[in-house]
Amino acid sequence: MPARGGRWDGFWEQRARQLQRQLQAKEERLVEAETENAVLHLRLAQYREMIKKSGGETTQVHVQCGDQKPLQRPGPLAASRLRLVAQRLKRDVEVLHSWSLGLFRRYQDAQRDCLSEIVTAVQRAPLCHEALPPAGPLEAGCLERSLQEMTERYQQERRERRRLHNTLVTLEMRRVWSSFSLRKSLPGDIYGQSISIRAEGSPQQWSTRQWRRGTRGVASLPARSPVHQAHGPCMGDNGELRGSIRVHCRLRPVLPFDDEFRGPGSQNSPVSGAVAHALDDETILVECSRPGRPLINKTYTFERVYGPAESQRAVFEDVCPLLTSFLDGYDVCIMAYGQTGSGKSFTMLGPRPEQDPALPSGPHGHLGIIPRAAGEVFRLLAENPSRRPEVDVSVVEVYNNDICDLLAKDSCAVVSRAKCQVLTTTEGRKEVSGLTRESVQSAVELMTLVAAALRLRTKQATAVHADSSRSHLVITVTLTAAASSCSTADRQSDQSPPAELRGPTPRRPAPGRRPGAARTVSSVSPRTRGLGQGSQGPGGQVLSKLQLVDLAGSECVGVSGVTGSALRETSLINRSLAALADVLGALSEGRGHIPYRNSTLTHFLQDALGGDAKLQVIVCVSPCQKHVAETLQSLGFGARVRQVERGRPAPRKPR
Ligand SMILES: Nc1ncnc2c1ncn2[C@@H]1O[C@H](COP(=O)(O)OP(=O)(O)OP(=O)(O)O)[C@@H](O)[C@H]1O
Numbered sequence: 001m002p003a004r005g006g007r008w009d010g011f012w013e014q015r016a017r018q019l020q021r022q023l024q025a026k027e028e029r030l031v032e033a034e035t036e037n038a039v040l041h042l043r044l045a046q047y048r049e050m051i052k053k054s055g056g057e058t059t060q061v062h063v064q065c066g067d068q069k070p071l072q073r074p075g076p077l078a079a080s081r082l083r084l085v086a087q088r089l090k091r092d093v094e095v096l097h098s099w100s101l102g103l104f105r106r107y108q109d110a111q112r113d114c115l116s117e118i119v120t121a122v123q124r125a126p127l128c129h130e131a132l133p134p135a136g137p138l139e140a141g142c143l144e145r146s147l148q149e150m151t152e153r154y155q156q157e158r159r160e161r162r163r164l165h166n167t168l169v170t171l172e173m174r175r176v177w178s179s180f181s182l183r184k185s186l187p188g189d190i191y192g193q194s195i196s197i198r199a200e201g202s203p204q205q206w207s208t209r210q211w212r213r214g215t216r217g218v219a220s221l222p223a224r225s226p227v228h229q230a231h232g233p234c235m236g237d238n239g240e241l242r243g244s245i246r247v248h249c250r251l252r253p254v255l256p257f258d259d260e261f262r263g264p265g266s267q268n269s270p271v272s273g274a275v276a277h278a279l280d281d282e283t284i285l286v287e288c289s290r291p292g293r294p295l296i297n298k299t300y301t302f303e304r305v306y307g308p309a310e311s312q313r314a315v316f317e318d319v320c321p322l323l324t325s326f327l328d329g330y331d332v333c334i335m336a337y338g339q340t341g342s343g344k345s346f347t348m349l350g351p352r353p354e355q356d357p358a359l360p361s362g363p364h365g366h367l368g369i370i371p372r373a374a375g376e377v378f379r380l381l382a383e384n385p386s387r388r389p390e391v392d393v394s395v396v397e398v399y400n401n402d403i404c405d406l407l408a409k410d411s412c413a414v415v416s417r418a419k420c421q422v423l424t425t426t427e428g429r430k431e432v433s434g435l436t437r438e439s440v441q442s443a444v445e446l447m448t449l450v451a452a453a454l455r456l457r458t459k460q461a462t463a464v465h466a467d468s469s470r471s472h473l474v475i476t477v478t479l480t481a482a483a484s485s486c487s488t489a490d491r492q493s494d495q496s497p498p499a500e501l502r503g504p505t506p507r508r509p510a511p512g513r514r515p516g517a518a519r520t521v522s523s524v525s526p527r528t529r530g531l532g533q534g535s536q537g538p539g540g541q542v543l544s545k546l547q548l549v550d551l552a553g554s555e556c557v558g559v560s561g562v563t564g565s566a567l568r569e570t571s572l573i574n575r576s577l578a579a580l581a582d583v584l585g586a587l588s589e590g591r592g593h594i595p596y597r598n599s600t601l602t603h604f605l606q607d608a609l610g611g612d613a614k615l616q617v618i619v620c621v622s623p624c625q626k627h628v629a630e631t632l633q634s635l636g637f638g639a640r641v642r643q644v645e646r647g648r649p650a651p652r653k654p655r
Pocket residue numbers: 251252253255308338339340341342343344345346347351465467468469470551552553554620
């Protein structure tokens with residue numbers, strides 16, 4: 001069978017030519033036969049003529065003889081001669097008759113064969129054409145291009161829809177909260193609907209007298225309220241306004257190292273070996289099969305679900321607005337969570353940046369969130385140089401429950417991986433004492449530091465992942481800048497919450513880092529050091545903090561096959577992730593005590609988890625049956641994080 005594509009046309013042309021040739025040959029043969037037939041007819045006619053003639057001669061002779069004397073009977077010799085001639089003629093006629101009959105039949109058969117071949121060919125032609133790809137590579141190219149254009153337009157429209165939705169939500173929120181603040185008391189109704197307020201982290205209802213301007217709480221709105229309807233996924237079913245933790249989920253593709261496995265539940269899967277599928281932009285489905293039990297499908301919904309084919313760019317585009325908030329003075333934390341080998345480092349950093357520190361200046365399709373964010377932050381800063389921005393960066397790993405400074409160097413400028421402690425400032429913020437902070441002027445400088453730090457990060461090969469990170473990586477970018485009269489958010493998307501949603505009392509400004517100091521080490525006190533994270537610097541300066549976190553992966557020891565010191569690492573990783581889940585669980589339940597101090601990781605990230613930072617969690621999952629238990633655990637974690645209700649994020653107020 002010829003291959004699909006243009007070769008089909010050649011095949012059928014050739015076949016038609018062949019049939020034409022056969023038909024022509026048969027027609028020629030027919031003409032020949034007809035000619036032979038005509039010759040034989042001629043001969044027959046000649047014989048008939050001869051017989052007639054000889055019959056006439058006989059009669060003539062007979063007549064002549066009859067005139068003279070009674071007709072003499074022909075002599076025995078003549079009679080036998082005539083009989084022989086007649087017999088010969090008869091035989092000739094019979095032979096001729098049967099020959100022309102055979103010839104006619106053969107002609108009929110040939111014609112029938114020919115016709116049936118032509119009919120079959122004509123009937124098969126449309127079927128084959130249906131199986132063909134859209135005619136010709138040119139047409140296929142055109143169709144592909146228009147499909148691509150349509151897809152791009154669809155994506156653009158979708159992004160625009162989301163942006164408009166967010167803007168609408170923010171505007172609705174502003175109206176609600178400004179209404180609160182104007183009345184300085186609990187309003188009886190909003191848009192004609194009743195509304196109640198309860199204290200943050202407590203189910204207790206507040207009375208009108210307890211309500212004060214700027215007090216943070218959770219507003220319960222009736223489900224039919226326009227605010228509820230506009231707010232969509234950020235509101236609970238009971239209409240409560242949630243704190244700003246966004247949870248996205250990324251499903252990585254099946255990769256060559258997953259090949260060895262093909263589980264029972266995967267047999268009907270569209271992707272070989274995959275049991276987790278992105279159903280749409282917001283839903284992920286996991287096929288759970290257990291021996292002897294029917295297959296159960298579990299679905300989870302997140303603000304965004306990325307399928308295996310979604311690009312690094314698509315993931316970054318959704319977190320990019322947070323960088324605008326960072327420049328506007330909000331603390332922001334972007335964190336990747338998931339089991340080992342599920343794609344956290346790929347999502348945050350891209351493929352192996354410590355070996356090839358891909359910088360955001362080039363056309364690198366696989367760059368992760370961190371290098372892209374570095375590029376975006378400096379691009380946004382360059383748009384408003386009058387703010388005299390200063391950016392510094394610190395990189396730490398939380399390894400075996402210790403914080404190691406990956407930028408620290410000893411007095412001889414040799415990398416020292418100094419251990420640090422988390423301390424609480426007098427303002428109640430968390431700070432790491434003695435942490436090295438390098439001043440950076442560009443994204444390239446920032447990423448060069450990150451790449452150097454990544455070379456020091458603890459890694460280990462396991463049965464699940466050949467390049468498994470054994471520590472939680474936290475990159476902190478701190479921005480000190482003059483307050484902008486018009487925030488970037490206002491200029492770009494008008495998504496900044498109103499002043500009424502900000503923290504109760506503006507934090508006291510802490511002195512900023514000495515301008516021009518290329519490398520600084522923070523001391524304990526924020527009063528003297530000025531890393532009053534998210535506080536304002538002198539002269540109306542805004543300090544804000546961007547934390548980029550690549551967590552170590554949870555793992556099942558039985559599957560990863562680790563032993564010895566790696567086993568201890570695994571156990572500490574799992575414990576710290578369990579502590580993280582406990583903290584978020586306590587926050588989601590609104591418990592009075594949040595166990596931040598149960599682990600160095602949660603203590604260190606306390607401001608991002610329970611404070612007023614904007615927190616984005618990206619849950620990374622593997623699609624394979626082998627990892628289904630860890631996948632369900634990670635998705636359950638993501639679902640719990642979505643339940644957390646915190647105060648609205650608070651930007652730092654310039655003084
Ligand atoms: N979306 C993706 N597309 C292509 N390859 C991916 C994707 N996600 C992950 N990978 C690849 O899968 C492998 C494991 O990913 P990665 O190192 O990011 O896992 P991890 O979750 O950080 O694991 P660990 O916690 O053990 O460090 C890498 O080789 C990475 O390049």
